[in-house]
Amino acid sequence: MKRQRAFFHTLRLPRFRRLLLPLLLLVVFTATSYTLVERHTSTLPLPGLVMIDPGHGGYDPGVMSNGILEKEVTLAIAKQLQAALEARGIPTAMTRDSDTDYADSGSRGSSSKRQDLDKRLEMTDTQQATMFISLHINNSNLATRGGAEVFYSEQNEGSEQLAAAVQSQLHKVPNMSKRDAKPGKYYLLRKQNIPSLIVECGYLNIPDERARLNTPDYQKQLAVAIANGVDSWLKTQQ
């Protein structure tokens, strides 16, 4: 009888009391799930996404030499870099994938350049990128030798180590003149709050490097070296 009373007593429980145990279990399960998700996310390798920025474009050709335009070489390397990173399972986005700029139409000069750069920064924010790599080509009559060199944003934790990892991979490219990674005060670097690099891929004024920079094979070698550097740095972040 006691058991029976208890049984009927259970059935007569107010609705909210009968729901109490399942609700409690649901709360515990949900809290546990969140904890697991959080733990999992924190061990995922950075970045969530690499924003690749092919320097210049549209009205702005960048540096030029012997008919070779910086904006065309940076775009070609950027496309190779995107392929190389994606092949390593690293998500990417590009600030441009065609010959375009982001200045208001009709405006030229320093204000249009600033508009163009600000749009690239805005795209990096909107995409919630966790790494930024801007590609450029050098041209300096003062430079007597070529070589790719990596500049990094000093204010962002990880940038210096990322730059060193990319620079050391670039040293492995055949015929590469070896240069050191260094901090850069460029606008695109100063305005970032994520690990950020500007990779100057070589010198157009150095004839043999200019010739190499204009070939898909060398562009791919540069892209693969940068991707290897990014990949090796990411592995140190896990």
Ligand SMILES: [Zn+2]
């Ligand atoms: Zn440039």
